[in-house]
Amino acid sequence: MSDKIVIGGVTVDTRHWIGGERVASGDTFTDHSPIDGSALGEISRGTPTEAAAAVAAAKAAFPGWAATPRAERARILHAVADGVEKRLEELAVVETTDNGALLRSHRRGVMPRVAHNFRFFADRLLTLGHEDFDTRGHTNHVSWDPAGPCVLITPWNAPLMLATWKVAPALAAGNTVVLKPAEWSPLTASLLADIAAEAGLPAGVLNVVQGYGSEIGDALTSHPDVRRISFTGSVPTARRIAASAAVNLTPLSLELGGKSPLLVFADADLDLAVELAVEQYDNAGQVCLAATRFLVEEPVAEEFTRRFVDKATALTQGDPRDEATDIGPNIHPRQLEKIDGFVRRALAAGARAVIGGHRLDGQFYAPTLLTGVAQDSEIVQEEVFGPVLTLQTFSDEEEAVRLANDTRFGLAATLVTGDRERADRVSARLVAGTVWVNCFFVRDLQAPFGGSRHSGVGREGGTWSFDFYCDLRNTVTAPKGWTDRG
Template sequence: MPLDEQLPTHTEVEGVRIDVRHWIGGRRVAGASTFADISPIDETEIAQVHAGTATEVDAAVAAAREAFPAWAAMPVAERSAILRRVAEGVEARVEELARVETRDNGSLLRSHRRGVMPRVAMNFRFFADYAEQLAHPDMEVRGHRERISYDPAGVVAIITPWNAPLMLATWRIGPALAAGNTVVLKPPEWAPLTASLLADIMAEAGVPDGVFNVVQGTGTEAGAPLSAHPGINRLSFTGSVPTAGRVAAAAAPNIVPLSFELGGKSPLVVFEDCDLDLAVNLTVEQFDNAGQVCLGAFRVLVADSIAAEFTERVLEKAKQVVQGDPRDEATDISALVSRVHFDRVRGFVERAIEGGARPILGGGPNEELGGLFFRPTILVDAKPGSEILTEEVFGPVLTIQTFSDEEEAVAMANDTRFGLAATLVTGDPDRAERVSARLNAGTVWVNCFFVRDLGAPFGGNGRSGIGREGGIWSFDFYTDVKNTVFAPAGWTVAGSEEGSDG
């Protein structure tokens, strides 16, 4: 019996019919087995998704390589027009995408409707527009003209996480396709369903067969052979530091350029001259998405002169955070994504308490809701250098520490192997300039949080990643930047008697 008849081909989630097979070369392809997709809301199975292996990865890379020459040669205006149709397709299905992703990864439905899915559409539209304007002025040296161009690199492998699967995937897919590359996407096994819906949208928008491919599966069975595949030309990975190490090792023999967005242990530095209402609001905002946000500022550092009042007000506001079903408009935070991750977060908190940290809010599972709901937690008195202060928890867990002066605040903020982001709250413009310049982070927010234009660079220092994406930085990565040097008109000999570089 054909595989398509042996295994389920579709599932229905929140009234949306979804094909659970791979998308390779412009058609649905069955796998030899499936894996269970479990909703974190109630830990029920919502799909049996076809599991990819090296076989499907080989097929997807081959399809992408076959499609690459025509897509790369297509005039940029035509490529961009297709990607704008993809954006329109996303916008037409925002409600469906929002409902499916909420059920799949447990994030708030209201956030998906109002922010996340519209941003998915923006990822395509922004980079489509940017590609049409992409240019570098000619340079001149000793009468020679140097032309800088951006050539498509080839096949781009994109491996994405579960905390914002569609938004984070399209943040890479958009510029990769706009630059003229073809793509093989490996979505997260804990939240794979919206990637399949995106494949449908791509096809409806007229994306040629093989330009966009989706291979579902685990990191071991699908991610590893994709990372190691000799047919890929770029690799973008978002996830944990340990997994990044394995991905880099797999890609290294093929000398594949990498872009990594990894973990964080970001500080939120609150000075005594701050707007205290703002500082409190920014602190409690870190519980967004149940703390499953790489950019979250979970190490709260506050001036000791205002620490008591600040902490009291943070507690008062945090107690108003509503935890529950993410499909309810009244809910502020929902469940953690899986049982494995829930146990990991709980282990961090339990070890911190055993080591002397004191919970002043939460500290464990939400017994009233059960399942994968972990209470918003605030810990104080953690010992310097302890695990809870140095390792990424990726859950709704904040620590509060105090500092005595600006020098100590900067030292504490930078006392981390990570360097993804930092948030600074101060009422002194000079201090804002002075301290932000000294913070070791790819992004620093001053008196704000989570604000960034798609044209700005994004990435982390240290163990938070490799490279930058956004605007021109995306095209620097997803293209081969070429310099073509033209001799002055009328020259008939190669080179220059005046000397050359090289």
Template sequence: MTEVTSSVAGVEVSLDHWIGGKRVSSSERFQNNSPIDGTDLGAVSAGGKAEVEMAVEAAISAFPEWAALGAEGRKPILDKFARGILARNEDLAKVECADNGSLLMGNIHRLVPRTAQNISFFAEYAMSLQDHIIDHEEVTNDVRYDPSGVAALITPWNAPLMLTTWKIGPALAAGNTIIVKPPEWAPLTCSMLADIAHEAGVPAGVLNVVQGIGEDAGDALVNSPELARISFTGSTDTAKIIGQAAARTITPMSSELGGKSPLIVCSDANLDAAAQTVVMQYMNAGQVCLAGTRILVESSIEAEFLEKVRRALGQMVVGDPREANTRIGPLIHPEHFARVAGFVERAKAAGGEVLWGGATSDVGDLYFQPTMFTNVGLDAEISQCEVFGPVLTWQTFDTDEEAIAVANGTQYGLAGTLFSGNEDRAMRIASRVVAGTLWVNCYFVRDLSAPFGGSRISGIGREGGSHSFDFYCDIKNIAVRKGSFAGGGN
């Protein structure tokens, strides 16, 4: 079949799969529309078992040569891949904005540069894993980070470009070959990444992209018996399904899932900085797994702090994400919009008080006002369930013990944020909050060498730095008895 492309924000994008170094069309397609204004972005190839099997075969065939290059051989190719991403910064930013409604300026200045860094950082880090020797009085332990094989990478729609390369970077640097399953609600920048990788010299079959609906392409992929690794970012419910498939073949799985993170503000905090951070939780229309959606404020400062947050809220302009002054764009899809609106209406019916927002914005069909609820119980649906929209709850506490208990009072444990001016107090609280990441007097600061992941139902495993390679590699120890070879060598 002839390759099908679409002009998206003035950028030509392939709507077909990338398998074995070439574009592959499917007879079935699914419609993709921009959440900004409903613009038709094209009919994307909908893969299934046949396309997945083709991609798995291509990845298996490409694996020996890619693995044999070693970290030093893969690094120049991956560095060129990263430079290619930066060279297409504006194109990628425009398409990501059109496809998932994220802020254009945020993509240009933050997300696309971070996307390139995800590739170059892990290519460099892989070099440091060589010659890992652990000396023992009787033996020399030569620890090897061997490529594991074919990795399936399943990525979410809220930041597909950045979060896909967060997986691609270490998986390829480790020497694996990969199959990316992009999100059906925002698949286009993953398609562009395939072209950029090809232009950088990533060999055919090393990076494959199979588009499609989760129940079809995703299901076929995670049930492939040939996979060595499965990495998934998305909902806890979907992770349970993928986990069952992985268990049948004993395939290692890493998952970064949902959150219902606390943002704790103590009376001794820098309240201006804390207020600015509270309104940042509305960024990307609240479609951020790490967002601190439960605002916990020490009772003695509630009135003062609430006023500061109200003033800071004035910056949060709801509008077209292509405009420079916009801070909150649309929700991704009508189905998701209905889900968010449903949470809000049920919270109102249950007696929740709306401090601000609580309704559709007049900007467009998928735009929702930044919303804050108070007078909600700790066991209320709005307090316990991930809304994944611009909806926060406001609660107070009187003691540190109460703050810790409320912070830990959900099934989630992805992240948390704490503002306090007292280091001892801050570290005492932070050490007891259940979370994979806990920011103190800052927010959303990510060092690629630091561990990242969730506790409880927020995920399995950690990624970042050596933690990524612990997952994407088969780690082998060659223990050699000292003096056991002729000539006395090790």
């Protein structure tokens, strides 16, 4: 059996990357494309043995990388970004084939963002610092010290972008990394290992272990030599990781689910509101930040719905490699079944499908909008992670805020209004890590990112990433007591 597969003319190694070498497992798992269900190849299936080897490699490489001057670390990270940009088309083709997201999005937005992740944190590293300050004549000096080996567990919906959102600051901080990509979309993580090695990243600084979380997750997250764990994914998996990490009190960063609201007030620009609403079908609804709950003020609800239906039904669903496609497939038959189960149960409970509400051929689900849903219903309270949206109405600002905050999640919220004072009032009351006013998905790496409640623990981005990936130290020095050796 070959250790390499070819995707769109791009060769991808299917083995792990541990200590600067390719390592095969005794067993494999099959990676399928969501576009047509075809088998892309056999991927090395990690065991606790490979997990332990990866952590050992990261531990061995840590002292050298931590001692590498900041400027040199930054130079290498910029070289990784150069490698990403050089292979941007290859990365886009492989990731589209592997996870079904739009090729045009990968080319124009996602892969350029991957390179930017490395450049941003490389540059931020060079300016990282805090002014010394005085305490009764004593000098306080704050430093960010590398923490040690980090385990980074990443999701399938934006594999490389979300992986590098963690890898880049962890490496910039002087840590070493064990990256465990999602088993449904592992291929671009393997390519990242090649790019990093070509950029001069020392052996063992970045390791990639593939496989099922149920088989290797505990070996990674409970390992006593791991100093940080960052995870993006579901709440149930986060609970298991947190329990595993608790054995060693390993600090965690968790970016979890969302059930975000889109609030549309009667004074809003309805064309803008509808445009933002239709954007929630991006990536076939497989976006944690998606505003899946439409909350619309009663006087404009009928008109909003009419305009939304007109715009949503004009979307093109099909092969994500086609430039004309707006919505691609869902990632996996299991995820498709989960989505359909949510909708079928909602319809049985009395919801009405204004559009969609059913599966299509292959791994596609029709863009869906449900009305007649109760606030305490499963479809309103639980994350579907597919192209399924709900619409409820409200009568006043107080009810809008109450409905918006009435879930266990708090990842994001979107607010559309023509009244600046209302925007300030309402956004200040929304429980969310990110609030967008008259816009959606505007992201800057300088900003803190994370969720409230069950949407996560901690914040990353900007200096917040370094705060997580480092041990902060304050050194206090007395003004006297020195021996003059002049």
